[in-house]
Amino acid sequence: MLFRNFRKRKAEFLISASPMGWLLLFFIIPTLLVIAMAFRSADPYGGIGDQWTLDTLRDLRNPNYPLIIWRTVWLSVASTAICIITAIPASYYIARIKKRYQDIILLFIIVPFWINFLIRIFAWKVFLHPEGLFKQILVFLHIASPDSLLLYRPEAVLVVIVYSYLPFAILPIYAAAEKFDFHLMEAAYDLGASRLQAFTRIFIPGVRQGLLTAIIVVFIPALGSYVIPDIVGGPSAEMIGNKIAQRTFIDRNLPHASALSAILAFAVIVPSALALTRRFFKEKNSGSLGI
Amino acid sequence: MDDFLIFDGISKSFGNNKVLDNVSLTVKKGEIFSLLGPSGCGKTTLLRICAGLEEPDSGRIILNGEDITSQSPNKRQVNTVFQNYALFPNLSVFENIAFGLRISGIKENELKDEVYKYLELIQLTDHARKKPDKLSGGQKQRVAIARALINRPKVLLLDEPLAALDLKLRQRMLVDLDNIHDEVGITFLYVTHDQSEAMSLSDNIAVMNDGIVEQVGTPTEIYEAPRTSFVAAFIGDTNFFEGNVIEVKEPYSKLRIEDFTDVIVYNDKKIKTGDRVYLSIRPEKFTITLQKPELSDKYNSVKGVVEEIIYMGYHTKYWVRVNEYLIEAKRLHNRYMLDEKMITWGDEVWLSWHADFCYMLEQYKMEDEALLALPDEEIMAEIENETGEGE
Numbered sequence: 001m002l003f004r005n006f007r008k009r010k011a012e013f014l015i016s017a018s019p020m021g022w023l024l025l026f027f028i029i030p031t032l033l034v035i036a037m038a039f040r041s042a043d044p045y046g047g048i049g050d051q052w053t054l055d056t057l058r059d060l061r062n063p064n065y066p067l068i069i070w071r072t073v074w075l076s077v078a079s080t081a082i083c084i085i086t087a088i089p090a091s092y093y094i095a096r097i098k099k100r101y102q103d104i105i106l107l108f109i110i111v112p113f114w115i116n117f118l119i120r121i122f123a124w125k126v127f128l129h130p131e132g133l134f135k136q137i138l139v140f141l142h143i144a145s146p147d148s149l150l151l152y153r154p155e156a157v158l159v160v161i162v163y164s165y166l167p168f169a170i171l172p173i174y175a176a177a178e179k180f181d182f183h184l185m186e187a188a189y190d191l192g193a194s195r196l197q198a199f200t201r202i203f204i205p206g207v208r209q210g211l212l213t214a215i216i217v218v219f220i221p222a223l224g225s226y227v228i229p230d231i232v233g234g235p236s237a238e239m240i241g242n243k244i245a246q247r248t249f250i251d252r253n254l255p256h257a258s259a260l261s262a263i264l265a266f267a268v269i270v271p272s273a274l275a276l277t278r279r280f281f282k283e284k285n286s287g288s289l290g291i
Numbered sequence: 292m293d294d295f296l297i298f299d300g301i302s303k304s305f306g307n308n309k310v311l312d313n314v315s316l317t318v319k320k321g322e323i324f325s326l327l328g329p330s331g332c333g334k335t336t337l338l339r340i341c342a343g344l345e346e347p348d349s350g351r352i353i354l355n356g357e358d359i360t361s362q363s364p365n366k367r368q369v370n371t372v373f374q375n376y377a378l379f380p381n382l383s384v385f386e387n388i389a390f391g392l393r394i395s396g397i398k399e400n401e402l403k404d405e406v407y408k409y410l411e412l413i414q415l416t417d418h419a420r421k422k423p424d425k426l427s428g429g430q431k432q433r434v435a436i437a438r439a440l441i442n443r444p445k446v447l448l449l450d451e452p453l454a455a456l457d458l459k460l461r462q463r464m465l466v467d468l469d470n471i472h473d474e475v476g477i478t479f480l481y482v483t484h485d486q487s488e489a490m491s492l493s494d495n496i497a498v499m500n501d502g503i504v505e506q507v508g509t510p511t512e513i514y515e516a517p518r519t520s521f522v523a524a525f526i527g528d529t530n531f532f533e534g535n536v537i538e539v540k541e542p543y544s545k546l547r548i549e550d551f552t553d554v555i556v557y558n559d560k561k562i563k564t565g566d567r568v569y570l571s572i573r574p575e576k577f578t579i580t581l582q583k584p585e586l587s588d589k590y591n592s593v594k595g596v597v598e599e600i601i602y603m604g605y606h607t608k609y610w611v612r613v614n615e616y617l618i619e620a621k622r623l624h625n626r627y628m629l630d631e632k633m634i635t636w637g638d639e640v641w642l643s644w645h646a647d648f649c650y651m652l653e654q655y656k657m658e659d660e661a662l663l664a665l666p667d668e669e670i671m672a673e674i675e676n677e678t679g680e681g682e
Contacts, residue, residue: 181375183373190364191365191394191439192366
């Protein structure tokens with residue numbers, strides 16, 4: 001038994017060696033380098049100094065940062081939530097219609113990707129612009145006053161993040177919904193569940209894997225957004241990504257940029273690591289190792 | 292017992308395809324009622340209409356005196372055991388069984404007692420915490436039954452519940468199902484395409500074909516007195532004959548069957564001279580002998596040549612050629628003697644049968660002949676199904 005386990009482990013180790021090597025080389029080492037750089041002094045010419053120092057960390061006490069980090073977190077959480085809440089019923093609907101129509105709708109979801117990301121964001125800028133079409137319509141309908149601003153505010157960033165990442169939320173949930181056995185819904189109705197109860201108790205747990213993927217795929221890029229707040233957000237809607245870019249390209253202070261990146265990285269890695277270990281122990285206790 | 296569940300003139304079409312055509316049935320309280328028919332005959336649609344998962348185009352369903360035709364599925368006091376069980380994969384066995392009670396919102400401790408009661412009934416108490424994918428087919432089946440029964444439905448609907456199980460397990464589950472039925476006393480509406488399942492389990496059977504009910508009756512009635520050629524051919528094996536009445540006497544009349552022989556038949560229907568009559572004779576009703584048998588005048592006999600033999604262990608099937616007719620006959624082996632001369636291919640044999648064994652059909656359709664087992668197909672089917680079939 002032990003021997004068989006060992007052999008199985010060995011096979012597992014060999015199979016996972018190459019992706020592990022890739023992760024080590026292109027993710028773990030660079031992340032550690034970034035973290036290490038945060039403890040180096042800044043070179044006045046934009047390079048990295050020789051000494052170890054905690055000066056950079058002290059600079060992070062800048063009163064702007066907590067506000068920007070808070071804004072980054074709530075924008076990311078809110079946009080992820082909106083994406084997921086929209087994507088679940090959308091995926092359910094797509095998975096239930098005829099295969100031919102499914103393909104057409106999926107095509108519509110994917111088609112915008114054929115246009116460059118930057119161009120799409122600029123299109124939003126034009127759209128939301130004070131003299132843009134959308135604003136004109138709102139003013140005409142007396143929904144907005146002529147001097148109100150649609151652009152350069154966190155809500156604009158939120159809308160554009162949702163726009164950009166919604167397909168990434170729909171696709172994995174749809175993939176899970178497509179494999180979902182809809183007879184289970186009938187079984188739930190049959191056992192007395194209302195449509196809503198069947199949806200929340202059976203469908204949503206049934207597409208759990210797709211949901212997890214969707215959350216990760218939307219939340220992490222949203223947290224690191226840089227282009228979107230830069231173009232439609234402006235100074236009053238900056239996110240941490242903008243600050244990292246400013247420190248790198250304008251201030252040419254790499255240790256400072258590294259420190260901010262490290263904070264962002266920790267914000268992503270710590271919760272995921274916690275979730276993963278919890279799941280690992282939970283599965284170990286229930287006696288099954290997933291996969 | 293009263294009429295408990297009534298289907299009154301149910302019709303249903305999917306697009307241009309008429310699946311149910313004015314189906315009316317009555318199910319008595321506490322009985323096991325089977326809907327039996329080939330795939331595509333509409334039996335599952337009828338069951339889904341009863342569960343509320345499909346809406347009939349016309350007709351009514353009355354359960355215990357109440358019209359439930361437009362009631363939504365979650366309000367109906369019927370529960371279903373689905374063909375592929377449809378157990379919730381994210382929930383444990385316990386939670387699967389508890390699902391209906393949780394929805395109804397009963398107290399936690401009552402719920403626990405109740406679920407354990409049903410876990411005991413299906414003998415899976417030790418597996419309460421497992422997820423469905425860790426169970427065997429038969430165990431899943433039992434969980435699906437408990438999950439439906441715990442809601443104390445007025446009628447339990449079973450949609451081909453044994454189709455996914457292997458032969459031995461199917462036979463055991465049949466006994467289990469019967470025991471569960473005796474224990475809970477709920478009315479069962481049982482959908483199956485397997486005639487032996489329906490025969491062994493049911494109090495009454497409705498044989499369906501092409502969206503209509505061909506015949507309703509007890510298993511014995513269905514087997515011994517089939518109303519139509521479809522029922523005769525679908526349930527068990529049979530031989531069809533077509534003849535003209537040449538002499539009417541009580542209680543036995545005489546038919547002339549072209550290319551065959553004159554046959555004495557029991558007058559189970561009203562007939563007059565010159566009528567065209569279709570007969571069904573079951574293979575096991577024939578006696579097959581090498582010598583011409585000595586018979587009374589109530590017996591028929593005919594001479595033919597053995598064309599095919601299939602040895603099945605407890606019986607042998609023979610196909611005997613008499614002119615245009617290829618007649619299937621079965622012979623049970625009550626005793627085996629080494630010195631007995633065995634009937635083999637090409638032997639001239641005598642088939643004989645009592646006049647009571649010819650049953651007149653009310654309705655005959657040529658296409659139903661296709662349901663009869665021909666030797667070659669039979670061999671293939673036997674290889675697939677292993678041996679044994681109970682009728």
